[in-house]
Amino acid sequence: MELRNCPECGSVFTFVRTNLCPACQKKDEEDFRKVRSFIIRNSNASILKISEETDVSEKKIMRYIREGRIKIGSDNEGIIVQCEVCGKRIASGRLCEACSEKLSSGLRRSIMQENVKQQEDDQKIKDQYDNKVKRGHRMYTMDHLNKN
Ligand SMILES: [Zn+2]
Ligand SMILES: [Zn+2]
Numbered sequence: 001m002e003l004r005n006c007p008e009c010g011s012v013f014t015f016v017r018t019n020l021c022p023a024c025q026k027k028d029e030e031d032f033r034k035v036r037s038f039i040i041r042n043s044n045a046s047i048l049k050i051s052e053e054t055d056v057s058e059k060k061i062m063r064y065i066r067e068g069r070i071k072i073g074s075d076n077e078g079i080i081v082q083c084e085v086c087g088k089r090i091a092s093g094r095l096c097e098a099c100s101e102k103l104s105s106g107l108r109r110s111i112m113q114e115n116v117k118q119q120e121d122d123q124k125i126k127d128q129y130d131n132k133v134k135r136g137h138r139m140y141t142m143d144h145l146n147k148n
Contacts (some may be wrong), residue, residue, distance in 0.1 A: 031056040036070055046078025067091035 003012055006021035007030075013021035020028055034054040039045065042053075051058045064070040065081055070078045071092040080091060083096035085103075090096050095103060 028060075031060060032064055032069060035061055035064060039070060039072065043073035044076050044078065046076075049078065065092050066094055 002015040004015040004019070005012055006019075006024050008020055008024040011021050011023075018025050026131045030098065031054070033052060035056050037053050042049070042067055045053070047061050050061055052055070054061075061070070064081070069092075072081065074089075074091055080089065081092060083099050084094050085099040086096060088099075090095040093100070
């Protein structure tokens, strides 16, 4: 049996599955339902507007989005959620599809490795280009570059 402090109200409770105590969990579900039904009807509302209309804190609404429980309209200018890895705009959660795919097949580390590999590849291409210029193949290389 594991005891925890509820981050919402501070009361001690037995941890089962969620971080919140049963009372706050119940409240959280109610808030979530309110926010979700509001967003379904007002897909372009800003976080502030949603917060005002539903009485749910902006922080909480952002958490729902980050947890992937709520999706915002792709044309919603009021809420901007970005992929934590590449910064691409996403509807919900923390990562875009491409990055979450990468993450599920490895870990964040593999993305770092890929970035390093990409940089190495870039360097290789640059070296090859430099070598060609040094070896006197400047004309060929320049033609080649102009085509791209
Ligand atoms: Zn609580
Ligand atoms: Zn991404």
